[in-house]
Amino acid sequence: MENLNALGKAKRNKANYLKAKEAFNQNKVDECILFYAPNHEVKSKQSEKGREGIQKFLEGLHETWADIQITVEHCVAEENWVMGRSVATATHSKTVLGVPPTGKKIVATFWDLHLFDEDGLIIETWNLMDNLAIMQQIGLLK
Numbered sequence: 677m678e679n680l681n682a683l684g685k686a687k688r689n690k691a692n693y694l695k696a697k698e699a700f701n702q703n704k705v706d707e708c709i710l711f712y713a714p715n716h717e718v719k720s721k722q723s724e725k726g727r728e729g730i731q732k733f734l735e736g737l738h739e740t741w742a743d744i745q746i747t748v749e750h751c752v753a754e755e756n757w758v759m760g761r762s763v764a765t766a767t768h769s770k771t772v773l774g775v776p777p778t779g780k781k782i783v784a785t786f787w788d789l790h791l792f793d794e795d796g797l798i799i800e801t802w803n804l805m806d807n808l809a810i811m812q813q814i815g816l817l818k
Contacts, residue, residue, distance in 0.1 A: 682755045689792040690753035693760060696798070701745050705734045713797040720802040730801075741766035741782075756792045761785065764805075768814050775814045784809045 680688060692711050699708035709727045717725045724732065737744055744766040751760045763785055768778045784806045791800040811817045 685755050685792070685796075686753035686758075688796050689756060689758050689790075690751055692792070692796050692798075693751060693753070693758045693790060694748060697746050697748055697760075697762070700734060703738050705731055705738065708734060711798055713793050713795075713799040716798055716801070718801050718803070720804065740770050740772060742769055743767050756794075758790045758792065759787070760790075761787050772814055773811065773816055775816050778814060780813060782810055782813045784813075 696708050696711035699705075699711075709731045712727050712730050714727055715725065716727060716730055717723075718729065718733070723729050741764075744764060747763045747765070749761050749763055751758065753759075763783060765781060765783050768775075768780050768782050770777055786803060786805040788804075789802040790798045793799045808817070
């Protein structure tokens with residue numbers, strides 16, 4: 677285990693957060709989940725704990741949105757905390773929320789907050805997605 681000061685932890689954790697997003701964008705979920713602790717937990721919704729849970733979630737995103745790409749617009753790190761504001765872009769090519777594919781490019785903003793452990797792995801996650809924007813763009817809401 678590295679003995680890092682607060683600034684060093686923040687820098688390392690931010691770098692790991694960005695590397696995880698990069699691996700996700702390349703559809704390398706096996707690499708992406710290595711940035712998550714074995715006992716990782718999504719706190720913003722009830723989900724399966726551990727790397728298996730986050731792996732299923734990330735694979736599901738790629739299954740539903742085959743060309744999904746995440747652009748991190750802002751990322752702030754403080755000690756063991758990293759907060760990001762990102763934009764997800766993907767083509768609506770599968771049925772989503774009961775709406776058949778429209779072929780439209782969907783753009784939605786999301787925020788994610790991560791708590792890192794002493795080894796620089798993500799141990800807890802909170803997500804907030806602009807689901808209203810997605811529902812409007814796929815035609816579910818006017």
